[in-house]
Amino acid sequence: MMLGHTTRSLFHVREYAMSSIINAVHTAVSGLNAQSHAFTDLSNNIANSQTTGYKASTTSFEDYVTDNEIANDGESLSDSVAATTQQNTDNQGMVTTSTNSTALAISGNGFFNVLQATGQSNDSTPALGTQQYYTRNGDFSQDKNGYLVNTSGYYLEGYNVNATSGTLGTSLSAIQVPSTIAFRPTESTKLTATGTLDSSSTTSVDMPTTAYDSTGTATKVDLTWTKVNDTTWTVKDATDSSNSATVTFDSTGAVSSVTSQNSTGTSSTSSTSFDYTGSPQDMTVNLSGITLGSANTVSMTSDSVTSGTFSGISMETDGSVMATFDNGYSQLVAKIPLTTFADPNSLSAQNGQAYTATSQSGSPQINAVNTNGAGTLTTGSIEESTTDLTGDLSKLIVAQQAYGANTKVVSTADQLLQTTLAMIQ
Known part of the structure; x- marks a missing residue:
């Protein structure tokens, strides 16, 4: 009788011990996954530390309570962890001077309105998609057709001046300043x-x-x-x-x-x-x-000046895109607005430092520069990445230590499991 009782006791001990050990393994594995997620976020930040307009992300950890077998009646134990990426799109990057005279940097909450090319048309001009994108990468330059394109290949949109009437448009379209643009005679006074x-x-x-x-x-x-x-x-x-x-x-x-x-x-x-x-x-x-x-x-x-040859473009702090001519005059060809969102951190990140609107971000609100919190523009400048290189390298060391600690838990649990299995052999 004593032998049977002892066997049953050992069986219950082994069952409880194995349940606890397996639960510990599950917890450690979730920890490994969470730290791997953190590694991904940190490595992405570090890799983009020199990327214009990049917004560094952070990792948030959250514990989970599951229905585990070692919980006492009326109690629950946290035995899992999950990691999520937290966007910080609303963080302001440092504005620095650029050698590119057509570069623009935003100081504020606004985004540039941009489009992505879907291919080339027969005359070699880009075929632009209808999906609306938003970006803080203002490192714009003219392509061979005179369009303003940033380093990620997105085409800048604005309100273009009608070449015939000379009036400013009311709908957004890609900004193009071709070298063949005609000089409009100046106003007679x-x-x-x-x-x-x-x-x-x-x-x-x-x-x-x-x-x-x-x-x-x-x-x-x-x-x-x-x-x-x-x-x-x-x-x-x-x-x-x-x-x-x-x-x-x-x-x-x-x-x-x-x-x-x-x-x-x-x-x-x-x-x-x-x-x-x-x-x-x-x-x-x-x-x-x-x-x-x-x-x-x-x-x-x-006294009107009636002729001039196109010599280049210039950007103004109010969002004006000006065509300059060899006669010393410049003329407005487009106006750049900035778009804001109620919750920019809920925008959906896309390739090339671009975003799309979501139901959580709120509807896009188009504003003139320096109105409604959209921000100001600095010409000949770019907004640097918000990556804190020193801080992220320190966090990388912490994540590495946490990852190592979780692997130690898995290794120890394996040893305990082997010992438990050998208890009644």
């Missing part, structure tokens, strides 16, 4: 009249020219001269006679005074200038170059 009026003239004399508005659109301006007497003439807008001036000449035939009356009912007197208020915009007409003579040879020119 001053018209200059020169030449002579025939003092014996009995008919009106036209003085037409071309003026340009703020979008570079041409408009014909036609001023008509009419003789009043030997020393006085009137000059009027051919399309708006209320926009006029009375010009008095001195004994030498030079202009001595100009009294203007515009379409708004405002009058003014000047020695040489005529206040023009009409299409395409208000301008000053300088009449000092007009004299009385024996023939009608008057002409008029605007």
Whole structure:
């Protein structure tokens, strides 16, 4: 009887011991998996320590309570651990100067709107996908077709200026500044009249020219001269006679005074200038170059610059993309907005420091630069990786020690298991 009782006791001891040992092995294996996960996160951070716009991640550990056999009634024991990757997309990286003049760095919560190429079309321009991506990698350069592309191959989007109307668009599209871009004439602010009026003239004399508005659109301006007497003439807008001036000449035939009356009912007197208020915009007409003579040879020119050759692009801190020309002028070709999210850490990470929106991140909110927390732009600069190289190397050592400790648990459990199995042999 004693022998049977002892055998049963040994059996129960072995059963309990084996359950405990196997449970310890499961716990140690989960620890190995968790530390392996941490290794992956740390190695990814370290590998991307020099990657522009990279956001370093951290590893979070969580214990699990399972239905294990060694738990007492009414109690539960934690016998497992799991690791998850925690994104830190909202961390600000250090902004440093770049040799790339078209690079941009964001200081704030915003992201660049970008697209990814899905292939090449027949004319070698990129075929862009419809999936919307967001990135902090602002190391943009022009490709052979004039598109702004970052080092990860994503195409920058913005509001482009319509080449025909000169107005800024309202929908996002890839920004392209081709070398063939045409110079838009600058806005006319001053018209200059020169030449002579025939003092014996009995008919009106036209003085037409071309003026340009703020979008570079041409408009014909036609001023008509009419003789009043030997020393006085009137000059009027051919399309708006209320926009006029009375010009008095001195004994030498030079202009001595100009009294203007515009379409708004405002009058003014000047020695040489005529206040023009009409299409395409208000301008000053300088009449000092007009004299009385024996023939009608008057002409008029605007101060608009009408020609220029494309020389490059420049980026502005307000998000403006400017085309520069050899005449010293630059013109807006696109405007870059920044997009924000309620929870940027819930964005879905993609290849090349890019992200896509998720239900957890919230809907994208497109903002002008430096509004609604989107942040400011620094030109000729990049945002560095947020990897803390020293800190991650220290964490790597800790993870290595934890991994080694878990392997020791597995090794010890194996020895205990062998001893337990030998108890009743």
